[in-house]
Amino acid sequence: MMPGRWVASVLLLALHGLLSLQPAARAEMQGDDGSIEDGSSIHFPVSPPVVPDAAEERREHFRALEAKDLFRYERLLAMSSPRNGSRRQARQTSKVPDVLSDTSEFAELPMRSALNIAHVGMYLVSVRFGTPALPFNLVLDTANDLTWISCRLRRRKGKHYGRSSAAQTMSVGADGVPVKKATTHFFRPSKSSSWRRIRCSQPECGVLPYTTCEKEFTQAASCSYHQKVLDGTVTIGIYGMEKATVALSDGKMAKLPGLVLGCSVMEAGLTVDAHDGVLSLGNGEVSFGVIASSRFASRFSFCLLSANSERTASSYLTFGPNPAVMGPGTMVTDISYNNYIHVAFGFRVTGISVGGQPLDIPPEVWDDKLRHGGVVLDTGTSVTAFVPAAYDAVTAALDSYLGHLPRITDMPGFEFCYNWTFTGDGVDPAHNVTIPSFDVELQGGAVLQADAKSVVMPEVQPGVACLAFRKLLEGPNIIGNVLMQEHIWEFEHRTGVMRFRKDKCTNHHLKGNSTTANIHQAYAPGPSASSDF
Template identity: 70%
Template sequence: MPGRSVVSVLLLLLLHGLLCLQLVALAEIEMDDGGVMEEGSCTHFSVSPPPAPPEDAEERRDYFRAMAAKDLFRHEQLITMMGSDRNGSRRRQAKESSKLPEVMSATSMFELPMRSALNIAHVGMYLVSVRFGTPALPYNLVLDTANDLTWINCRLRRRKGKHYGRQSQSQTMSVGGDDGAAAALAKKEANKNWYRPAKSSSWRRIRCSEQECADLPYNTCQSPSKAESCSYYQKMQDGTVTIGIYGKEKATVTVSDGRMAKLPGLILGCSVLEAGGSVDAHDGVLSLGNGHISFAIHAVLRFGGRFSFCLLSANSSRDASSYLTFGPNPAVMGPGTMETEVLYNVDVKPAYGPRVTSIFVGEERLDIPDDVWNTEKKLGAGVILDTSTSVTSLVPEAYEPVTAALDRHLAHLPRVNMEGFEYCYRWTFTGDGVDPAHNVTIPRFTVEMAGGARLEPEAKSVVMPEVEAGVACLAFRKLPWGGGPCIFGNVLMQEYIWEIDHAKAKMRFRKDKCNTHHLHTSTGGEVTNGTSRSGKQANSTCNGTSSSSTVVHRVN
């Protein structure tokens, strides 16, 4: 691929710097008591882990099949997004795909197994509870660092003017198998939290005639009509389709001094149709990606330019939860905290990740070409952090040396064929990956980044235990040639706290079990100062600079 134009990149930086300065002027927060938010405040949201793999052998196979299918669909759409962004055709594709029958027909690609009542739709996804609207109501949304559109399942009241309306009690679709699965999903459907704009006094729909609508992604407006609602069509990276209308709404949060506040001016997708294998497990998506409509970008402009999250292991207790924090979080800084630069992906616009320099297995530095990581020289290069992808996916130039090096430590074990994984072994992996009885020691896996930061995940994030009873698999998948960028999924990211500091274009991380400094006890951004599960006093004090002068660096 030809090299990137330095002039083009500088122009992007300049243009988006100006955009961010404009956004800062809008970065207001409404305190419910009419006062001013204290300098260095933060807010926390409760995050629940994905379901643990079930004990039943058949359900366990379905669990990992679902994980593989979800990751495949997500990557396929990421590649589509990358190609359309480069030739400017995304909006044209959205308009051509906006009709309801076409969306319906797109569901034929979703083949997730649904033979039992197992909620595989939630496999590998972290849910965060956020309150939207006036009065504020809670919604369970998927945490998504590679998406810029926040949307909620929505029911519109028919009015004059042209916009989509949910035509039946349920327009949410997923694929099914037997009647038991259908009944389980029907029950879940009945318990959905529907967002109803007509019942929120703070909702304001955006019309096709407004310039703001023209600037929104995934736009499907056919004409600049004042009567027509600004509509969108998005096919997410995991294959999920959603169509609906854009509006502005408020989120209600609790800041660190205990006072209630509202975040105004948030772009919200009111989704009137969802199709895909995962839509029954949640109320929508919370975007933490890099984009001017992203929830994260709006929130960090009000809370010090940064946010952090900690991903519990999928094997955590079902009543466990971790946290998503906007603003300075003292839990980020501790023993072993690493810092590196944030690399904003110029091909997949909402995405970002670290600038990787090398990978080690044990003490061996793997022979991976430098241009695998260099986004300035190669289309599809670099790494993105994606909380909605489970298993880390690598381009062949990285995948082959990584798996070859790990396989040398496991090759004496019997190989097993498993759907969705290439390297699996007949071996019961317990504890820390050290098994003298079978002559197995899983080597240290290290990702080295710009500035010397080193990510060293636990053995269970490198070799996935018990994919089937008595079978362990390498926790990596191979992307097709030209199918980059590489994706660090949530299996690799779990049991680390991550901070994305947009104000300084820095990323910080350190090992953390994610439940030793519990910063909340309820959903929707509630903060309490109390005792953590470990018995230590939870520290919810925020410190840092005021968000009033935050300048967020974004390139997209």
């Protein structure tokens, strides 16, 4: 078996004992008529990031976007360890308060954030968890293996404490003064009849990441986790098994059982106050993507709308066959599994061309067998980031097309900015500007052709456009969602194959399914949605 290869059968074997204890989880997935046809798919609405219109808010948006990407990068570096290293580190360096591991008594710690970055560069997925099913907005994350939702646990007498009844998070305003922020939608396990807590005494707890069970524990102790990474982002909680209510391709609703869910009672850091949690699609044993796709042809796909899409626009995350993947221009390449960041995956780059001219980039930059080489795809990162050898070549090539424009040097997070109003398609004869083609050449002959707005970020502030790339001190290189937007992507980990093609992502809605549409519309970011989450 290849290192890092995502094989759903491994997960199912590891959790067999746990599933055998739960009739609800053991049951086959069923639709309204008691069965699901072969070849079915399930769908979850995905909403794009919101870019504000006002000049100052737009400037702050991109400043926060850069901060968020930097912390994501540090998080990936923190995961640069052999498989299961994160679990060992959690046990050695983190100690969850005893109250979290005792069934009869639970504590809730306040959620705080150092910066309000609501919806900055994040794609949100609407998923219904629990019985009865309730919708939650979770960040689409291909470089994470822990799916978690902000939780409210209760003590024996039902008393809640730690989080206020209003369930408000805290952020720091521009003047440094803490301000009240969004209301989070909490998952309440006590109100879900399908929730099954995992105990430290169950052997299945040992296959879960970031676990913090002590060597000596009571039979009642919950299987707890503590995910802490270099960027300061922390989530602490307990593991359980849960169901999700999903929309099938024929419009019916069904239950998806056997999902590993983190019930998070404490979150902190710059990336946790704009949503209800994280939906993991990474290469991990308990990733939501692993479990869900194992029931649907071992594949999932998504299409990332442009950040400039209408506020009401949405696309879909699909598990199972998706006809939209196959069409004119569909590219096929192998999935690359990073040996050092096991939760991440990507593709093998053979070169980059700008304006049809190959760039002089050392091949070792793309070698995923080297500790700091290779490329990972990260939907949680916005701006694509390269190590110096690649970044310098890319920016020099693009600057040769834009260097005659007045440079702007005081734009935080961006090195190459120009006093120029982006015209949409990248062609502006009046200023002698044509954004060149940008091709990422992949193993097997596939080519990722980026649009102009994925290479140059328009209107970082009024009249200023910037190259959409960032320099990394060390690898792996990161392909962010700006470069991935307006493409449909499919990942079939059982065969190690990736497919993608250009697509506006506006025609993937389920027809005649008002239930799914309502899930998304109830939580879709709107002009004033920054205070809704």
